[in-house]
Amino acid sequence: MTHHGDLPAPQQGLLLTHFLTVRNVEVSRQFYSDVFGGEVVMEENPAIVKVANTWIIMNPGGGPTPDKPGVTLEAPRSGERVSSFLNVRVADIAAFYTHALAHGADFFTEPIDRGSELRCYFRDPDGYLIEVGQSTGLLAGIHATTPMKSN
Template sequence: MVADQDGFPAPERGLVVTQFLTVRVVKVSREFYADIFGGRVVLEENPALVQVANTWIILNPGGGPTPDKPGVTLTAPEAGDPVSAFLNVRVADIAAFYAEARAKGAQFLTEPLDRGAELRCYLRDPDGYLIEIGQVTGLLHGITAEVSPRP
């Protein structure tokens, strides 16, 4: 079912980069990205496609190899899996985003912390994908090194 076909990422030239996430329950993940990040549902299922700001997130259940990806099995992360990639979201006001997302049920690993070059915090989506939320601060003033947290 198409929810908003006008927002489908199909460039007339060049390219568009989207993020594909293997999820356990498409509806739960689709609602998370639409609600927490103010996303616009472009496709509801098979796959779900949510436009979040200037990017698109594709949400689909896992599965085994196909002719175009032989030997590849897609699965959602399991609890405790090492992280090798994550979504990186930049916001204009991290305090406001943090408060609004928590009010909607988002569970953060920590509150926003000042890392010198930026303020940042992390949350996980319903499938356990890590999402960094950051607001650039010191980087705008030439501070590139991260500040070590105080014990």
Template sequence: MAEQGGFPVPEAGLVVAQFLTVRDVRVSREFYADVFGGRVVLAENPAVVQVANTWIIMNPGGGPTPDKPGVTLSAPEAGDPVSAFLNVRVADIAAFYADARAKGAQFLTEPLDRGSEVRCYLRDPDGYLIEIGQTTGLLRGITAEQ
């Protein structure tokens, strides 16, 4: 894969990026750049932040367009229902947790040992759920607790 202006440009095959519909592009862009150490590739229209080996694309919601007829994009509503979330793997969850909290990230719980992994969750400024995990027991054949 090559990069052109900071954007991933597949030379063959494909590249997967995550698109998030956000309420405030600046706030979301700064969250992903700061908490995850991301690199801002494009500040607006859409905002693009490279986080490790992926790109997060952020733009406000809106109604249907010619290429997505009948589709309306909107940020998540407040509450617990979730149909998808980001899953971030880290090498040292304790260090990530401490650093992210120092930067203002608010976690649902502290990291919990689930047997196969240690994990915790936080929400971004729009309420998107993000799992932070460190694979531990799975590397020794221990599967997740229910």
């Protein structure tokens, strides 16, 4: 199944997609379509899920190719150290949190008030870190990075 009209192919300019090297395409495709309410655009080779105004592209790893010599793609080996993560902004973090929990997301904590935003983290089936945040104080000019104290 391919929905050609929904493929990430701009008519002009550019658009950003996010490519993930995954261990199991079917599991990851289902996770991103369920947790984020994404639309499966391509089942595999690669799998593409349209999520809001972006696309998540998933394929197994592999060795170097002529256009990326010396580069091997592989899923994360460990979750303790990361160099990048998916940052998702939502309008209603409580609703997203409830929805994601119901679809198997395993959050580190409930959303925490950081002053400028409400935020929480979880991992996908391959261990990729995902931040979910809702701007709150940031919209009022608050740029705090520590939790707000309640009295």
